[in-house]
Amino acid sequence: MQSTPLFQSRIGLGTWQMGEDPSQAKAECTAIAHALEVGYRLIDTAEMYADGVAESLVGKALGSFASNRREEVTLVSKVLPHHADKKGTIQACEASLRRMQCDYLDHYLLHWQGSHSFESTIEGFLTLHERGLIRHFGVSNFDPKALDSWRTAEANVGSPYQCQSNQVYYALNERGIEFDLLPAMNTLNIALMAYSPLGTGNLAQHPGLSLLAAEQGLTAAQLALAWILRHPHAVAIPKSTHFTRIEENWQANQIQLSTSVLSQLDTLFLAPTRARPLVII
Ligand SMILES: NC(=O)c1ccc[n+]([C@@H]2O[C@H](COP(=O)([O-])OP(=O)(O)OC[C@H]3O[C@@H](n4cnc5c(N)ncnc54)[C@H](OP(=O)(O)O)[C@@H]3O)[C@@H](O)[C@H]2O)c1
Structure with missing residues (x-):
């Protein structure tokens, strides 16, 4: 399962809320294709997003790119909890x-915990892996x-493979996972x-963050994304359907933040001092 890197790029494109308005479908598809042109090699989607329409847009946008360069892209999708028994997981995938x-997904995730046993979901994942339909x-x-x-x-279930990733809300304005979840994930690899x-977009307009970013010659969105990438094994999956924002967000890949900027961010957005329930959007 580990022959290629887990993620082919550290900034990925989110697709939640794409596919909901048919009049926007063409523009959204073009936006996904533009992200691939810019260099994004990670796309996040889910069967839930617009009842599968977001996945169809991803497929369309991947189009000719995937016909000969599919292995360059990390494709992530998610099974809904109420589908996630063994049979339902296989059918959903x-x-x-x-x-x-596409012939396979790179990462297939349980979208959140539901009522089916984890054992039955894992059995579904293992069958999909045996059939070459998922890599992780x-x-x-x-x-x-x-x-x-x-x-x-x-x-x-005696699984020979283990969960490789946990997709959770993490942004400057929502740092709760730093207290207990992130250390646990590091321990569990x-x-x-x-x-x-981007805090669903709010951080891009945050006055204090915008000011600090401008002092660095960055936008608030770039600073928010670069801050996440300070974790060596983290990836971030901002969503945008605007070409200029897709490019702007991609550039966060290149940014190294100084300890002075990091400490100013700690003043603007306090790190958690106790365990809190995980925030789910
Ligand atoms: N696993 C889960 O349960 C779960 C939950 C939520 C989200 N997700 C995934 O994470 C992805 C990202 O999360 P999200 O969409 O909730 O929020 P987000 O990426 O934090 O923010 C997206 C919003 O920010 C705007 N935006 C993007 N880049 C910008 C920029 N450079 N400047 C100003 N505004 C900008 C977008 O508008 P425009 O599109 O108009 O540019 C959009 O309204 C989702 O699309 C989805 O793939 C997963």
Whole structure:
């Protein structure tokens, strides 16, 4: 499972809310294709997003690129919890692949914890892996307790593979995971996929952040994304359908933040001092 890097780029494109308005579909598809042209090699989607339409847009945008360069892109999708018994997980993945016109997913995640046993979801993931339909499996919106239960479930089914990533809300304005979840993920060797890294867009307009960013010749969005990438194994998946923002966000890849900027950010956005329930959007 580990022959290629876990993620082909550290900035990925989110696709939540794409596909919801048919009049925007063409522009959204062009935006995804533009991200690939700019250099994004990570795309995040889910069967939930616009009831599968977001996945279809991803498939369309990947189009000719994927026909000969599919292996260059890390494609992530997610199974809904109410589909996530063994049979439902397999069927959901097959449907996602049909919509994306792809042979395999790089990461297939349980979108959040539901009522099906983790064992049955893992059995579905293992069958998909055996059939070459997924390269890695992971979870989303899991707190430390859920990760522990997941690891126990992996042991219960004798899984030869382990959860590789946990996709959770992480942004300057939502740092709660730093207290307990992030250390637990580091111990368990589980990579962080930071969703809503721009605080669903709010951080791009934040006055204090904008001021500090301008002093560095950056935008607030770039500073917010570069701050996440200070974690060596983290990736961030901002969503945008605007070409200029897609390019702006991509440039965060290149930014190294000084200790002085990091400490000013710590003053603007306080680190957690105690465990808090995981925030889920
Ligand atoms: N696993 C989960 O449960 C879960 C939950 C939430 C999200 N996600 C994933 O994470 C992705 C990102 O999260 P998100 O969409 O909630 O929030 P986000 O990426 O933090 O913010 C997206 C918003 O910011 C705007 N934006 C993007 N770049 C900008 C820039 N440079 N300057 C100003 N505004 C900018 C976008 O508008 P425009 O599009 O108009 O540019 C959009 O309104 C989702 O698309 C989805 O793939 C996963």
